[in-house]
Amino acid sequence: MALINSSILRKIVMALSGLFLISFLALHLTINLFTLISADLFNEASHFMATNWIIQLMQYVLAIGFVLHIAMGIQLTLQNKKARPSAYAMNKAAANSGWSSRNMIVTGLLVLFFLIVHLKNYFWVLKFGDMPYSSDYELVVKLFENPLYTLLYVFAFVLLGFHLDHGFQSAFQSVGINHSKYTPAIKWLGRAFAVVVTLGFSLISLFFYFSSLSN
Numbered sequence: 001m002a003l004i005n006s007s008i009l010r011k012i013v014m015a016l017s018g019l020f021l022i023s024f025l026a027l028h029l030t031i032n033l034f035t036l037i038s039a040d041l042f043n044e045a046s047h048f049m050a051t052n053w054i055i056q057l058m059q060y061v062l063a064i065g066f067v068l069h070i071a072m073g074i075q076l077t078l079q080n081k082k083a084r085p086s087a088y089a090m091n092k093a094a095a096n097s098g099w100s101s102r103n104m105i106v107t108g109l110l111v112l113f114f115l116i117v118h119l120k121n122y123f124w125v126l127k128f129g130d131m132p133y134s135s136d137y138e139l140v141v142k143l144f145e146n147p148l149y150t151l152l153y154v155f156a157f158v159l160l161g162f163h164l165d166h167g168f169q170s171a172f173q174s175v176g177i178n179h180s181k182y183t184p185a186i187k188w189l190g191r192a193f194a195v196v197v198t199l200g201f202s203l204i205s206l207f208f209y210f211s212s213l214s215n
């Protein structure tokens, strides 16, 4: 029990669930980018993801990954607040760390808000709702016709980018990979991944929004 309560174990669980979520994001972005190549290709990939039993099983692992990551993140933040509540400590933290690392809970909770909206509009509609369109592709096209919706998405992708920029390298540190030779490369890779995720997802939303204006 003492082990479960230890902050080291929480950090490791956060790191491993975070790395798992990162691999999901890479796959999700790749499949979503198919929308820019061909509607049929995207629909086929989407159909495969929705019917393959291994992927279906992985959806439960994904849900557990999200829950663990969010729960540990909130717990660690509350625990850190209790440990150093003074303004002096906060100012010192500001001097010693970047914006992303100081605002992980803020960017994380805002991305969670996005995720709830996103799951309601895609996952829920496709799995349990009354699908109003003939294909997954059409659902994507129609949702981004709404400018407010597109704006919310792009804003969320920027926040997700900041979250990943710190989270990626932090995950490696938490599992003990901290080396003068490898850490700078890991930080660089994390930043590159964050930029690709933000730009890649934003490109999809903006492409469909601007395409809808010319129709």
Ligand code: HEM
Residues within 6 Å of the ligand: 025, 028, 032, 046, 049, 050, 059, 111, 115, 118, 119, 122, 123, 126, 136, 140, 153, 160, 201, 202, 204, 205
């Ligand atoms: C342009 C951006 C995005 C588009 C067009 C998009 C599209 C979709 C679609 C069509 C589905 C339903 C898949 C299915 O059940 O067959 C889905 C599910 C999902 N999306 Fe996204 N997504 C985007 C960005 C994101 C981001 C940034 C995240 C995470 C922060 C995310 C997390 C999820 C999750 C967790 C699911 C449910 C799991 C799944 O069905 O695989 N999505 N998305």
